[in-house]
Amino acid sequence: MANLNLKFLIVALLSGPMLVLGGCQSLNTKPEDSLYQQLGEREGIANVVEDLLYLIVEDERINHQFKGVDVAQFHDNLTDQLCELSGGPCTYTGREMRELHADMAITDTQFNALAENLILAMEQNDIPTGAQNRLIKQLLPLYPDIRNL
């Protein structure tokens, strides 16, 4: 009996870490999907982007950078981009980010202003804090392209 318990214990000890690893793997297979869903899928993202555009319009730190922009196209492109970055079934079809921002001389002040407005737009749409953080994490690699660094 004692022997049996020991065997059970050994099996449990050996399989324990594997279960934990397996758990991690299953968590990691589609984390992007859940971010996309937390953002309210494409419709939710489109609402965030729309509110972001309203905030940009009223923000004198950055609105001059958007003069002459085709608003409808910008809305579609940014929505697709965030949708794709969050793991959704979209494809960004706009221009490459570095090329797009090359002549804009975007400062840190302007970049911060846009980041702030994105956070405010997500808050207006009740996006949970964790999903906000995960989306921003996905956007970080764009920083050097947008700042042209």
Place this chain on the structure above:
Amino acid sequence: MTAKRLVTLTMALLLAPAATADIGSRIWATGGVTTIEGSAGGGLVPWALLGSYASDEEWGGTLALSRAEVDDYTLAVTGAGLNWNNRLELTVARQTLDLDSLVFTLKDGFGLEQDELNQDIFGAKVRLAGDVLYSPWGQWSAGVQYKRQRDFTVPSAIGARDDSGTDVYVSGSKLFFAAVMERNLLVNLTARATRANQGGLLGFGGDQNNSHELMMEGSVGLFLNRQWLVGAEYRQKPDNLGFATEDDWWDLFVAWVPDRRLAVTGALVNLGDVATLEDQQGLYLSLQGSF
């Protein structure tokens, strides 16, 4: 989007009306708070962040009032800082340490009648490279703190060599997005060369050591959301005086940053043994206004 909204947006973009952006543009809470030495950081440890919310085309400033009440001492700090273009931070701080119980030790042991110690600290910090939020390698800064005793009688009597000294430090800070339970984690590491006794309140240098030594300081904080940060700090200290041993400092803190103008920090602090009085623990409260 409906066509009407589109028209509204397009019109608005064309007109580009004036808006409010009178305070700096950096993201909330990225100015840290004001340390007891005036530099931006946590409570006890300077961070690579520069105070206020000034970004690269802006000026900013901070004012802070802080108070630490431990078993046998009370430390009050008034601090002010300026930030130019998120590149250079200039700070001043005045510290007043009420000696409370130590008054009797000084009177009986040294014949000194003094109930407080005062020190002024002038600080400068330069952001060398990076951005705490956006750079993969984080933000790196270097700083100096010139500290000057306003009355050297007590520190001199207990063996301190000088009434002024300069700390030099290098700091790295990095925010890891969605790092712990999808929350953002702020990590800071500071290396400081110093010969200050108890941060300088007990003078500089001593009988056991009189030269600059390298001390490591660190802190971690977790943003529960963009208004609440909880964390801990640790600050290694030199031990220059034979008169009494000096311990490392640590604290557990909560900072509330409701908006860019205000930051409130509360902490449990442990200063260890201070000038013969053992195990000094207590509460820290700091208010900071930014403009």
